[in-house]
Amino acid sequence: MTTEHFDAIVVGAGPAGNSATLTLARGGLKVLQIERGEYPGAKNVQGAVLYADAVEKLIPDFRDSAPLERHIIEQRIWMLDDTSYVGSHFRSDNFNEDKPNRYTILRAQFDKWFNKKVKEAGALVICETTVTGLLRDKKGRVTGVTTDRDQGEVTADVVVLADGVNAVLGTRAGLRPEVRPKDVALGVKETMFLPRETIDARFNLKGNEGVVIEAAGTITAGMTGTGFLYTNGDSLSVGIGCLISDFAESGVRPYDLLERFKRHPAIAPLIEGAEVKEYVAHMLPEGGYEAVPPLYGDGWVVAGDSAQFLNAMHREGSNLAMTSGRLAGETIVAAKKAGKKMSAKTLKAYRAALDDSFVLKDLKKYRRLPKVLETNKHFFTEYPRLLTHAAETWLRVDGVTKREKERDIVSAFRHRRRLSGLVSDMFKMGRAWR
Amino acid sequence: MSQGLTMVVCIKQVPDSAQIRVHPVTNTIMRQGVPTIINPYDLFALEQALALRDQLGGTVTVLTMGPQMAETSLRKAMGHGADRAILLTDRFFAGSDTLATSFALSAAIGKINAETPVDVVFTGKQTIDGDTAQVGPGIARRMGLNQLTYVSAIPAIDKAAGEITAHRRAEGGVQVLKTKLPCLVTMLEGTNELRRGSLPDVLRAERAEITTWNAKDAGIEDVTKCGLKGSPTKVSKVFAPKPRSERAAMIEGADATPAAIAAAAVETLVAADPALPGVITRPSALA
Numbered sequence: 001m002t003t004e005h006f007d008a009i010v011v012g013a014g015p016a017g018n019s020a021t022l023t024l025a026r027g028g029l030k031v032l033q034i035e036r037g038e039y040p041g042a043k044n045v046q047g048a049v050l051y052a053d054a055v056e057k058l059i060p061d062f063r064d065s066a067p068l069e070r071h072i073i074e075q076r077i078w079m080l081d082d083t084s085y086v087g088s089h090f091r092s093d094n095f096n097e098d099k100p101n102r103y104t105i106l107r108a109q110f111d112k113w114f115n116k117k118v119k120e121a122g123a124l125v126i127c128e129t130t131v132t133g134l135l136r137d138k139k140g141r142v143t144g145v146t147t148d149r150d151q152g153e154v155t156a157d158v159v160v161l162a163d164g165v166n167a168v169l170g171t172r173a174g175l176r177p178e179v180r181p182k183d184v185a186l187g188v189k190e191t192m193f194l195p196r197e198t199i200d201a202r203f204n205l206k207g208n209e210g211v212v213i214e215a216a217g218t219i220t221a222g223m224t225g226t227g228f229l230y231t232n233g234d235s236l237s238v239g240i241g242c243l244i245s246d247f248a249e250s251g252v253r254p255y256d257l258l259e260r261f262k263r264h265p266a267i268a269p270l271i272e273g274a275e276v277k278e279y280v281a282h283m284l285p286e287g288g289y290e291a292v293p294p295l296y297g298d299g300w301v302v303a304g305d306s307a308q309f310l311n312a313m314h315r316e317g318s319n320l321a322m323t324s325g326r327l328a329g330e331t332i333v334a335a336k337k338a339g340k341k342m343s344a345k346t347l348k349a350y351r352a353a354l355d356d357s358f359v360l361k362d363l364k365k366y367r368r369l370p371k372v373l374e375t376n377k378h379f380f381t382e383y384p385r386l387l388t389h390a391a392e393t394w395l396r397v398d399g400v401t402k403r404e405k406e407r408d409i410v411s412a413f414r415h416r417r418r419l420s421g422l423v424s425d426m427f428k429m430g431r432a433w434r
Numbered sequence: 435m436s437q438g439l440t441m442v443v444c445i446k447q448v449p450d451s452a453q454i455r456v457h458p459v460t461n462t463i464m465r466q467g468v469p470t471i472i473n474p475y476d477l478f479a480l481e482q483a484l485a486l487r488d489q490l491g492g493t494v495t496v497l498t499m500g501p502q503m504a505e506t507s508l509r510k511a512m513g514h515g516a517d518r519a520i521l522l523t524d525r526f527f528a529g530s531d532t533l534a535t536s537f538a539l540s541a542a543i544g545k546i547n548a549e550t551p552v553d554v555v556f557t558g559k560q561t562i563d564g565d566t567a568q569v570g571p572g573i574a575r576r577m578g579l580n581q582l583t584y585v586s587a588i589p590a591i592d593k594a595a596g597e598i599t600a601h602r603r604a605e606g607g608v609q610v611l612k613t614k615l616p617c618l619v620t621m622l623e624g625t626n627e628l629r630r631g632s633l634p635d636v637l638r639a640e641r642a643e644i645t646t647w648n649a650k651d652a653g654i655e656d657v658t659k660c661g662l663k664g665s666p667t668k669v670s671k672v673f674a675p676k677p678r679s680e681r682a683a684m685i686e687g688a689d690a691t692p693a694a695i696a697a698a699a700v701e702t703l704v705a706a707d708p709a710l711p712g713v714i715t716r717p718s719a720l721a
């Protein structure tokens with residue numbers, strides 16, 4: 001055992017861990033961050049949307065040095081059936097602003113950059129080291145961690161668990177119930193190389209402008225989930241994700257699903273000629289508010305994916321991770337300054353700060369949504385078909401009167417969902433949205 | 435007398451060649467974003483030095499010449515247990531070929547030697563980016579060290595007698611060699627497995643002050659022997675070779691004899707490439 005003692009130990013160097021460690025180090029604490037990957041970002045899923053606001057709160061001038069791929073000027077939201085899609089596009093020159101709001105990034109590079117800032121702030125960071133368990137005293141208080149290295153124990157006043165979606169450490173220590181399969185999705189994603197000029201031409205972009213596409217519909221083979229395509233500098237991120245419980249039940253192989261998505265007539269021309277550079281599979285916490293575990297206790301707090309902080313509806317994860325990491329850090333720094341023990345009573349302030357922020361407020365707003373989507377699969381099958389059918393019927397000019405077309409569309413909806421079904425769907429969605 | 439061995443392990447930070455890509459359009463090597471690693475061959479040298487330290491005591495210093503970011507590799511080596519790390523960095527070193535590199539490294543080793551006499555200098559067999567295997571021998575030559583290349587094991591070192599016994603891979607066998615210390619060893623791959631450092635090791639490595647020397651610190655007066663100026667090797671062009679054959683040919687002939695199939699294949703090859711010798715000896719087994 002090392003004789004060294006730290007003020008705080010942070011497990012993980014993802015967005016949550018980096019934000020927590022940075023805040024702690026700036027607050028003057030002696031902090032050790034432990035990451036199992038070869039370097040920060042090595043284990044993290046490539047290609048993602050970064051929300052500037054959460055980074056700015058930590059590193060206001062991040063745009064000067066962070067590895068950013070493109071700023072997003074256009075968002076497409078598509079409903080797909082097997083051959084068509086209907087959707088909405090929003091593109092605005094207002095997004096070409098001095099300080100754009102959303103960027104595409106490659107996580108491996110971004111996390112590495114972020115961690116460099118953490119080190120510069122004075123934190124001690126070690127990689128290729130897995131935390132295997134938590135040290136507890138007789139009263140059950142967390143007093144440090146054990147790692148997979150020789151003489152691998154190290155103690156601290158408080159441990160920040162930012163170990164990602166599996167939440168193995170908290171579960172193993174009995175600090176929280178096990179993550180349920182219906183509360184996590186499995187995302188598979190490829191980074192596909194395509195020359196910058198081709199991407200610019202194909203998506204109508206210039207400079208560092210970028211596009212993101214979010215897609216739902218029959219592409220998930222009746223499972224609860226979504227697909228996406230993001231433009232990076234000279235690559236595309238293409239992926240699809242569904243609930244683990246659905247994959248288990250349907251027997252559909254995630255990779256096959258991605259292949260099918262890539263062959264969809266709406267997607268195939270966009271990725272044509274692109275060369276797969278990387279393939280990753282990673283889980284996402286999608287249980288929402290109802291799945292949020294206990295967030296603090298004697299000598300520990302939990303942040304980011306490990307706390308199930310992900311807004312699946314808006315595809316926001318890293319910003320919740322960064323904000324929760326920062327709030328955890330601020331809570332601990334304040335407690336330390338006030339000379340308080342890192343007890344559950346002290347760390348309760350972290351929960352209060354989260355309740356007060358968009359993190360828990362947004363999750364609370366959508367608290368019913370995971371259940372609605374999980375138990376109403378027709379949102380992913382019937383509705384896309386009905387919508388594309390409606391659009392096609394409406395647009396096809398074939399001598400059929402417009403009144404007949406209207407009747408056809410309405411009757412298709414009634415036939416598939418019946419009036420009661422339509423009303424109840426609207427009610428369910430409406431409630432889940434509130 | 436023995437206070438253990440003083441060992442220097444030269445390592446190089448290289449791009450992970452498994453992840454280098456050639457731009458599909460311009461055909462140039464895309465260096466951007468390619469992760470760097472310690473030259474894999476050097477890791478066998480590092481472990482050999484650490485094992486000798488475990489056995490006989492002493493110190494292991496890792497030395498690298500490279501840009502500031504090569505510090506990462508030095509810290510990594512310390513995390514595996516090396517005692518000390520020296521980074522040789524200077525703009526004068528940029529563009530060094532193997533001659534200029536061995537010149538600069540020799541100067542630095544000479545400086546270490548002036549503090550404590552060095553017993554063994556280690557390098558890997560070669561690097562994965564240059565593939566020359568010249569730097570190790572270059573250092574030995576400049577410093578007048580006995581050199582043992584392609585070493586697979588070091589069964590004995592007798593510091594008092596100033597002797598080292600090494601196994602060296604040679605064509606068709608292993609040579610058992612004995613020579614005098616100090617010497618230079620280039621280690622063969624696959625000869626050992628690098629240890630994982632303990633938690634105290636990695637904590638120490640992360641915090642360690644990396645000694646940084648510029649050309650002057652290393653005692654180099656004549657910088658024209660460094661970097662691009664001191665490098666007679668000139669790279670005129672880097673390109674991806676054309677794939678040699680477009681596609682494999684399927685040979686029909688379930689009912690022909692192997693000899694007939696082979697003969698037909700040879701004929702086709704010779705017809706396609708007149709540079710091939712016209713007369714081909716027929717393997718007797720097929721006749």
Ligand SMILES: Cc1cc2nc3c(=O)[nH]c(=O)nc-3n(C[C@H](O)[C@H](O)[C@H](O)COP(=O)(O)OP(=O)(O)OC[C@H]3O[C@@H](n4cnc5c(N)ncnc54)[C@H](O)[C@@H]3O)c2cc1C
Binds near residue numbers: 050318
């Ligand atoms: C396919 C996919 C697409 C996504 N797209 C987006 C997007 O576009 N925008 C967005 O905001 N979010 C997106 N997310 C979600 C986002 O990736 C996460 O919400 C975010 O990474 C959570 O950050 P974190 O720090 O909590 O966890 P992570 O990023 O998972 O980091 C956890 C870190 O802890 C390390 N670790 C784990 N266990 C241990 C241990 N025992 N010892 C040491 N280290 C350990 C891991 O190696 C890892 O580096 C996406 C997720 C997926 C799967």
